[in-house]
Amino acid sequence: SSWSRFGAEAGCRAPAVAAVLPAGGSGERMGVPTPKQFCPILERPLISYTLQALERVSWIRDIVVAVTGENMETMKGIIQRYRHKRISLVEAGVTRHRSIFNGLKALAEDQPNCRLSKPEVVIIHDAVRPFVEEDVLLRVVTAAQEHGASGAIRPLVSTVISPSADSCLDHSLERAKHRASEMPQAFLFDVIYEAYQQCSDYDLEFGTECLHLALKYSHIKAKLVEGSPDLWKVTYKRDLYAAESIIKERISQQVCVVMDTKENEEHVGRCLEEMLKTELNHVKVTSGQDLQQIILEQCYNFVCVNVMTSDFEETQRLLNMLEESNLSILYPVVVISVHFLDYESVPFGQRMEKVMQIREFAKEVKKRNILLSGLLIYFPQEEQKLQESLRQGATIIAALIKDRNSGLIGQLLVA
Amino acid sequence: SSWSRFGAEAGCRAPAVAAVLPAGGSGERMGVPTPKQFCPILERPLISYTLQALERVSWIRDIVVAVTGENMETMKGIIQRYRHKRISLVEAGVTRHRSIFNGLKALAEDQPNCRLSKPEVVIIHDAVRPFVEEDVLLRVVTAAQEHGASGAIRPLVSTVISPSADSCLDHSLERAKHRASEMPQAFLFDVIYEAYQQCSDYDLEFGTECLHLALKYSHIKAKLVEGSPDLWKVTYKRDLYAAESIIKERISQQVCVVMDTKENEEHVGRCLEEMLKTELNHVKVTSGQDLQQIILEQCYNFVCVNVMTSDFEETQRLLNMLEESNLSILYPVVVISVHFLDYESVPFGQRMEKVMQIREFAKEVKKRNILLSGLLIYFPQEEQKLQESLRQGATIIAALIKDRNSGLIGQLLVA
Ligand SMILES: [Mg+2]
Ligand SMILES: [Mg+2]
Structure with a gap:
């Protein structure tokens, strides 16, 4: 051509x-x-x-x-x-x-x-x-x-x-x-x-x-x-x-935010998307409606949004798709499993269990060059506090994408 | 001369x-x-x-x-x-x-x-x-x-x-x-x-x-x-x-491990020191016996060891010394507050309180170019499991020192 x-x-x-x-x-x-x-x-x-x-x-x-x-x-x-x-x-x-x-x-x-x-x-x-x-x-x-x-x-x-x-x-x-x-x-x-x-x-x-x-x-x-x-x-x-x-800069130019169309999740997902656009200059932020297409276009960064749940079902689904796609053969792919939670409502035992679970997942997918971390974003009722949480979350997401350091996989970060 | x-x-x-x-x-x-x-x-x-x-x-x-x-x-x-x-x-x-x-x-x-x-x-x-x-x-x-x-x-x-x-x-x-x-x-x-x-x-x-x-x-x-x-x-x-x-490489050549002479702490501190020496090639790992001297020699990385306690008293003391020393005027100084804990023994409320506390400290000292994070290292009785925890801890410490990314300050990481 x-x-x-x-x-x-x-x-x-x-x-x-x-x-x-x-x-x-x-x-x-x-x-x-x-x-x-x-x-x-x-x-x-x-x-x-x-x-x-x-x-x-x-x-x-x-x-x-x-x-x-x-x-x-x-x-x-x-x-x-x-x-x-x-x-x-x-x-x-x-x-x-x-x-x-x-x-x-x-x-x-x-x-x-x-x-x-x-x-x-x-x-x-x-x-x-x-x-x-x-x-x-x-x-x-x-x-x-x-x-x-x-x-x-x-x-x-x-x-x-x-x-x-x-x-x-x-x-x-x-x-x-x-x-x-x-x-x-x-x-x-x-x-x-x-x-x-x-x-x-x-x-x-x-x-x-x-x-x-x-x-x-x-x-x-x-x-x-x-x-x-x-x-x-x-x-x-x-x-x-x-x-x-x-x-690293070249493969950090695009971040895909994966979210459900469930009312609550889509709202918070869109807010995070907006915040990422504001905080990460020059980075293209897309919604993951057609994941297969986004993977084909060689996006190497995924943020998987989960609201009021600490399970990894959706993240697991994304990881499976990535593994099948061979996207990570040439470059390490960053996946961040984001969980919007109201801290007080999560019992300790459950939370530590989740921590251990993400570490196991992360160890597993690291073998296929996928760098998985978790991120808890505090989800308050008050809109202004939510904006502050989102900004913090965007900063952490940016740091994980920019450095792509495999030493930090499996961590559960808190915004 | x-x-x-x-x-x-x-x-x-x-x-x-x-x-x-x-x-x-x-x-x-x-x-x-x-x-x-x-x-x-x-x-x-x-x-x-x-x-x-x-x-x-x-x-x-x-x-x-x-x-x-x-x-x-x-x-x-x-x-x-x-x-x-x-x-x-x-x-x-x-x-x-x-x-x-x-x-x-x-x-x-x-x-x-x-x-x-x-x-x-x-x-x-x-x-x-x-x-x-x-x-x-x-x-x-x-x-x-x-x-x-x-x-x-x-x-x-x-x-x-x-x-x-x-x-x-x-x-x-x-x-x-x-x-x-x-x-x-x-x-x-x-x-x-x-x-x-x-x-x-x-x-x-x-x-x-x-x-x-x-x-x-x-x-x-x-x-x-x-x-x-x-x-x-x-x-x-x-x-x-x-x-x-x-x-970044130049200021990551030396890590100072700060520990008490309390029997338990010194033992674990030494083990961490050994692991850091093994995992971080070319990095000089020193014990912080004479902190003033080490600060004078322009060491920009500090690991503060705490055993079976999640309080920040000792870390706070180190931070005060660093702030007085002006060491961080020219380069960002990394401080990692390491806590050896048996997870099960820490009640949830206390832990979340600690998370919030380290974030507040981190925000405060960031103003003076000090990058503070926390690291929980699982402290099991079994020697072999401890070695594995220590290795994980050393990897995380290395990642924090190498990237020196201020987006990750105030996090409580888990090894
Ligand atoms: Mg979701
Ligand atoms: Mg100590």
Whole structure:
């Protein structure tokens, strides 16, 4: 669909496209033992987010990932667990360039691996740039079709300087005349494959830039495409923190309030909904009338409203639906079982029983990546007091959704 | 002390040092209305963290901050609220270079502002690089004493390329031969002041690099000093996320377990301490024998142990000490009132009373940036069950300390 829209404007037909992802790096800059592409974010390895970003793009036919022998089983496990499709694995080389070359070889028709066939255009992307959007992929592919090679660029954040041999400033480069070369890049397959076949061992060992190889060996001047800030590469530990915050923010954009049409419940549910809209800026708050549809639309946060009852029947029904939907395979889903109660009316024994019950439920559904907590909202007769309770409740709901901390599952919070 | 240690090795005497911080930027790259130096991290503006980093360095005599007229009152409020010392404010110019020039003018002896006097060496730093360490400040200052100018550099993360007029690749730069120029930089005051006095309007409008001005107008080749990854500049929204995570991580490195020497309490307290050590890797867990000392050492997390009692006397005592100490002026302090109880033995009425009581306390101390929650840990006779309770308790404590979310204050959690 994006090809028909975008490709038509640019006067191009849809080419056969594959992607190569070098993922053989050791992540030494991170200062952690795990290679950065395997570092967990919300318990899922970074590379799985990047694969997800590429898989979403329907016109990328094959994704070839180059991993070292020692990580091959880990990678197979990731593909299976997160149900990635259209992935082929090849052995990584000692350097990034050698890994890419191995990926290209697997795509070339003369290889014994029969599942793959030679594409017209190949995208090269990094395993550690998980936020790549379809738009920029389309732009580099289209530019590669026309020019033979293309790469995303970004403005420089710092001035670049050239040091002399004694570590003094020789000269500084004009920032406006230079750009940072980022990923993704795209090439006519023959252009980049020929370049790799011709290039020297020195290039394969010490080179960093595919655009440079295309220029040097295939005499192709790559078309440069302005990318968004999202293209940044997870390099340091702080980048992992940033990636985690961005992902948490993205899956916290929508909250679904599940309520019955019972008169009492619907009224309080609507009030809570209004309060959530007021307290959580930028968050889309929806009523769960058509839960199946909301799950399909990938809402990862559910507030289940119960009035004057502390049982979990309705919450249990929601949990069953979520478990069947597989929604929580990729991201932890937050479920908050909200109970509007007039405290004084609940005997102690019953309440502790409920506490224990929600903890058991929570432990159970945690296995399927669902984070369940309970929330008692004080339900007074007086309207103004109710508003105050609702505001408190909204604050607690926001905290649980924002932090998504599995250490707090099974708690019964009080607003 | 660092001068006597480091300066002696380098054969230097301690010079008079001042710092200039241009903070007039509008933060347009962030995509947020607030200029990035004023964006809150744990409710405190970013620039306050940078000031704190410079203030810690005893041999920096004066810190001159250039802010726009419209932010002058905001800045004065920040200085007062967070008790920053040795700060002088000047009006920012329209560009970064003009702001720095204004800062230098204020330091030059011929200015009417009599509080400041001309330093031998001036540091120039960014308001949005909060993690600068004394070590690199010392190195640039020492190098500036010897060479006239000095600046921190970092390896390039991306290849730098030069585009042609039609946005195609002209050439790519050899990554190994170039560096990113970062901050801090340092100069002999006369060198940089003279450069600014001579430089053109074009330089002041479009230039970005002080090292370049020192080279062009004072013919000084700056000494380049390798900086750590900490020097990075908060540029995009993701950088704010990263900064928040780093700051949260830093203040979560130590947890103090406060317990009585009463036989029963000390035993359970020690068990909890051991469990925290096991569950929270890299976290220093200390007993609160000498609380005043621990507060002085800037521990921001306290677990107050109470056995078979649900009263808050001891927690209240700790809270009073914290309030008197001013520890929470710069960072939110987490206090968890832990109560080891055999649930069955607590009547309901008493328990709800306690819930209400901790919420009231929490609301009160929140005003002074203290985040109070309660935690009931089930205290069975059986040793193995106790261990399980303790493990659960440690997980909850870790979650509260890690996220430091004020939306969850006043809750009574159950392990
Ligand atoms: Mg309901
Ligand atoms: Mg105690």
